[in-house]
Amino acid sequence: MSENLTWHETSVGNEDYRRKNGHQSGVLWFTGLSGSGKSSIANQLNKVLYEKGIQSYLLDGDNVRHGLNADLGFSEEDREENIRRIGEVAKLFADSGTIVLTAFISPYQKDRDLVRASVQAGDFIEIHVDCPVEECETRDPKGLYKKARNGEIKGFTGIDAPYEAPPKPELVLDSKTHDVESCAEQVWKLLQKKNWV
Numbered sequence: 001m002s003e004n005l006t007w008h009e010t011s012v013g014n015e016d017y018r019r020k021n022g023h024q025s026g027v028l029w030f031t032g033l034s035g036s037g038k039s040s041i042a043n044q045l046n047k048v049l050y051e052k053g054i055q056s057y058l059l060d061g062d063n064v065r066h067g068l069n070a071d072l073g074f075s076e077e078d079r080e081e082n083i084r085r086i087g088e089v090a091k092l093f094a095d096s097g098t099i100v101l102t103a104f105i106s107p108y109q110k111d112r113d114l115v116r117a118s119v120q121a122g123d124f125i126e127i128h129v130d131c132p133v134e135e136c137e138t139r140d141p142k143g144l145y146k147k148a149r150n151g152e153i154k155g156f157t158g159i160d161a162p163y164e165a166p167p168k169p170e171l172v173l174d175s176k177t178h179d180v181e182s183c184a185e186q187v188w189k190l191l192q193k194k195n196w197v
C-alpha cells in the first residue's frame with residue numbers, strides 16, 4: 001500500500017443507508033463449479049429482491065472478467081486476485097446499504113475466508129451451490145467442459161484445476177435435485193431468518 005494516505009470518515013455511513021433502505025446489507029457469496037447454477041440462482045434471487053423493493057446488486061463472474069478483471073486469467077494467482085478485487089467491490093456495495101450477490105467459482109477457501117474477514121462479522125453469507133461435476137458436465141451450458149476434455153482449455157475447475165468445497169457454509173443448495181426457483185427461495189428464507197429482510 002502507498003504511504004501518505006489518510007482514511008476519510010464519511011458523514012453518511014452504513015447504518016444510515018440501512019435505515020433508509022429498511023433492511024440489512026451484506027454479501028451473499030455464491031460459490032460452486034462452472035455450470036452448478038450460481039448465476040441462474042443469484043439472478044433469480046436478485047429479481048425477487050428487486051420486486052420486493054430491496055436494494056440489491058449482482059456481480060457475476062463472466063461480466064466482471066469483461067471489465068474490472070479483464071487482465072486476469074485462471075492461474076491460482078490470478079483467481080486469487082480476481083476474488084480479492086471482487087471482495088473489495090462487494091464490501092463497498094455492502095457499505096452502501098446494498099445486499100450484493102456474487103456468483104464466482106471462487107475455488108479456494110483461503111480467498112473466500114479473506115473476503116469474509118474483510119466485512120463486518122455476520123455480513124457475509126457463504127452459499128455453496130453444490131452440484132456433482134458429472135451433472136455440471138452434462139449441463140455444460142457454455143460448452144467449456146467439452147473444450148476442457150478436448151484439451152482446448154487447460155486448468156479448468158473440476159477437471160484439471162481444484163475446487164475446494166466450503167466446510168462450513170451458511171447454506172448448501174443442492175442444485176441437482178432442486179430447481180432454480182426452489183434454491184432462490186431457500187436463500188430468501190435464510191435472509192428472513194437472519195433478519196436481513
Ligand SMILES: Nc1ncnc2c1ncn2[C@@H]1O[C@H](COP(=O)(O)OS(=O)(=O)O)[C@@H](OP(=O)(O)O)[C@H]1O
Pocket residue numbers: 033034035039061062065074078079080082083103104105106107142144153154155156157161
Ligand atoms: N479454466 C477455467 N476454469 C473455470 N472457469 C473458466 C475457465 N476458463 C474460462 N472459464 C469461464 O470463466 C468463468 C469463471 O470465472 P470466475 O471469475 O468465477 O472464476 S474464479 O472464481 O476466478 O475461479 C466460468 O463461468 P461460470 O461457468 O459462470 O462459473 C467459465 O465460463
Ligand SMILES: Nc1ncnc2c1ncn2[C@@H]1O[C@H](COP(=O)(O)OP(=O)(O)O)[C@@H](O)[C@H]1O
Pocket residue numbers: 032033034035036037038039040041103139141174175176177178179180183
Ligand atoms: N437447480 C438448478 N439451479 C441452477 N441451474 C440449473 C438448475 N437446474 C438446471 N440448471 C441449469 O444449469 C445451468 C447452470 O448455468 P449457470 O447458472 O450459468 O451456472 P454457473 O453460474 O454456476 O456457471 C443453466 O443452464 C441452468 O438452466
